[in-house]
Amino acid sequence: MEDRGTAESFGSLTSPKHPGYNPYKLPNSNASIRRHGERQRQREEAVAVERKQLPVSRKYTASSMASKNNRLRPVDIFLTQPKDAEPVALAAIETRSALALMDADVGAVKTQEPTAPSLPSIAKQSRRYLRESRHSFLENRKNVLRLRMASEMKRAEIARLDLEASSKEEALARSEERAEEKINSFDAFLKSYDTRAHEAMAKTDTVTALKSDKINKVRSLKEHVLVLERETSRLRTFKQELNRYRKFLAEITPEEWFITKTHEKRERKRKRKAKKVAEEWTRIRSSIESNLELELPSIRSAWEERNRRTASSRRGLRGKSREAAQRAAEEELDRMISKRREELSKEYPSRTELERSIESESSGEEIPGYFTEPKQLVDILTALEDKNLLAIQLEAESDQVLAGLTSELEETERTAGMRKEELREQKRNLEKTAQMEQKACRALSAALVDKSGADKVDAELQHVEKKVLELYSCIIGESHFAEISHMLEGVEARIEEIGGELDELGEQDGELINNLEGQMEKTRRDRMRVQKAEDHKQKVEQRLMAAYQRMESSSKGRGTAKPIRFRSSPQDATKNKKQAAEDARKRREQEYSELLGVDAAQIGARRRSSGRILH
Template sequence: MASVNPFKLPSSPAMVEALMSKQTKSGKRDMASKKETQRKNFKRLLMEETQDASLLKKIQARGIDEIALERKGPVDGQFGKESLRDFIAKKREMFLVQYALGVKREEMRKLEEMAQSEEEKLMDDEKALEEDAAKFDAFLKENDKNSVEAIKRAEVETKAKLEKIQEIKKLNVQIMSIRSEMSKNEDQLKDLQRYKQFLDQLTPKDFSGDSKTKSPKNTDGSISAGGEAADEAVDDSTQLEEDEAPLYFETPQQLLDIFAELEENNLALIQNCQETEETLEDLKRKISETEGRMEDETQSLKQQIRLLEESIEKEEEKARVLEERSKMFSIGGVGGESQDKILDELNHKVKEVYKKCVGDGDSNLGTLQMLTNIENKLEYLFETIEMMPPDKVEQAEKIKEKERRQRLREEKMEAQRALQEERVQKALERAQAPVQKKTAKQVMFRSAPPQRKKKRELQTKKQEEEDEEYFWS
């Protein structure tokens, strides 16, 4: 085992553990001493209480003098001889015992008085409880009596209530029957009023009578629900019967004659209406035929105009391409640098088309490879178009054709504007340039020999121009 250096300070955990163990030991020792002291004091108190109790019993049994003689005992073989200190202690003990006896007697007297007062209170409480019980019994009897009377009154009231309910039911049944009868009478009255109104409408205007002046002002509002409304309706009906004026129609035959006359008039009107409808249908049919014919003519004229415009645009485009080619080949052919420039421009245009069609503009592909990819893309698009609905394809073709024409028209206008500006610029330059007099004959280029092209070459050239226009426009 390694020896510990006594001159070296221990580490913090070791020091803390040592202090904690020391405090624990001291705390345990203090607790043990406290418990021992408490135990001794408790034993002493028990002994004193035991001695006092035994002394009290002896005093009560034999008296104070006998106990004093017993406790004093013989001293050095002589009775009554004791030291002054023992005598004082004995006297002190006697005084304490007498004082304790007096205190206990006083406590006993107080306890007896308290018990007597408590007994008196208990007797008073018993009397009050008996009185309360008697009052409660009387209250219960009165309550039972009142309950019996209330039950009797409730039975009487319930019987009266049932009688009233039966009476109310009977009255409700009577009211319902009266209301149903009133509703029937109201329906009959409405029918009769409607018939009267109809007869008034059929009455000739030249009929003079007092029916219009004596007619009721408000027939619909005279009928309402309830007994008062029924009385008012009866009064109104009696008043109407009294004030009723003679009608134009006295016999049903008059009404039948008017019906026959109206029927003849209606038949004539129906016949006229049918003839008018037939005439209107003929006019509508003629108008629709004329509109259809005019629409067909308009469409054919528009188609012809469109074809003429397309042919004019194609011819103008061909003229522009031929003009550019003539400019390019007008000065003794094309050199190597110009060919490289044309190839670069062609490659640039192919790359632009490749970006727009394929979308992969960053790949370093050759011109032929890009054209091959463009052709594959076009074939795929053609196959997709064939699988699409024809109406949608036709609509999309119309939209694209319209956009292409618009673009060609704008390019044509831009070219015309640029050409016009160039012409104006040249005219300004010619106007500002000094006048040079011609001193010799103007040099003329050799005229080209007449070209004899076959029909097949023309078709091939036309196909190439259409392809070029389709791919480069």
């Protein structure tokens, strides 16, 4: 628990450095008395501690203490004085007690316990030692001196205490004044603090209200911004959709519309430029004419001056000469005016330069839309849909045709390969036949030379010529040569030509071959279609005819038993098959003729008539 009555606690609380220091608290009235007792107690404790630390030789016994216990010495008086006594009083005490220190034991005095002098004990000692020696008398005198010195010290102490009390009272008064001033200043501080607090509270309320207004305004502005952002995003989306729709309309708009409107816009632009050039040119001409009007008096005065100079020479003129001179003078005036007009015109740009310098300005208008009514869009979309359907149909047909052409191309390539091999085989057979005929000719010539009969030689030669003619007619055609050797050379040349054509046929451009094969295949399909239609028609007619005949036969023998029906003969089918084979052979011969440029039918007929030529 805190001791609030001690000097230490009071000193600590009155210290400005203490955390609990209060400058406006008044000190306790008993604090000075308590502080004085505390100091006395501290001095006694210090003397006791010093006495305990003395060696044994310097300590005194109980008997010595009994004899010296009631003595009053100056040293004891000195030791009993407070440490904070005034220096003047201490100096007086030291001077007056000099005699007492002459025969005193300094060491014993220092170790003697300080005690306050007792007046009854001093009177008792004086009665006891009346018959003592001079030493006792001196001792008594010393005691009297000590008493006087003690009384003086007490009076000095009282004066000092009075002075200290007055100073303390003055200090207390000053402290009270300062406390009062501080209280007043503190009250003023509190008032000013309250005033500032009220002002701060009012300002805080104002700022809070303003802040709430600002917050509400910011919130409303944010809401407005959000609304604007949503509206902006909606308008942006609408703009994108509008641009897409406009682009779509521009894509489906006829090209003629854009061409026409662009031409009209360019024409309007040209007219605006022409109008601007005309206005500028009119302004320039008016400026030239106004300047010329200003200078016209000076020109006319110069002309009149010149006319006066030449007037003396015209005075003698009469009639037409005078009129001619007058007209010449007027023409001179017109020339002067025209010359000045040209000079003024050179100061301004010409019409061509004006047209070149003035740029045509665009009106900034966009090309108007083609679609003004919903029906136009419907019509355009309907037309586009028809086009799309037609394109889809054409694409499907093209795919179909392409698939057919691909299959036909494969078939044609296979057929062309087979034809090529057949023609090569025919070429080899023809070469062998020609070699055999040449050998036969040589043998016949040798036999004819050996034989002596001219008729027989002529017959053999005629036979050879006949065979050569047949061979020539089969390969080339009608003969234009009279010599057999020329015919044989022509046959060999034709065979080589056919072989070269066969070789070139495989090396020709694939597209040309494909086109030719496509044309041939198309012709063949057309013929096959017509042939199939005719065959179907013929079969239908035959079926109808057979049904009609059965109906007639059944009607004739209706009264008798049921007629016997026999299986139809397969002759018609065989005949149809033969006819189809013959037609196919003719078509192949025609294709060979178109491909090779020769009469394949004639070659086939001759090959069938004389089988040994090719076999």
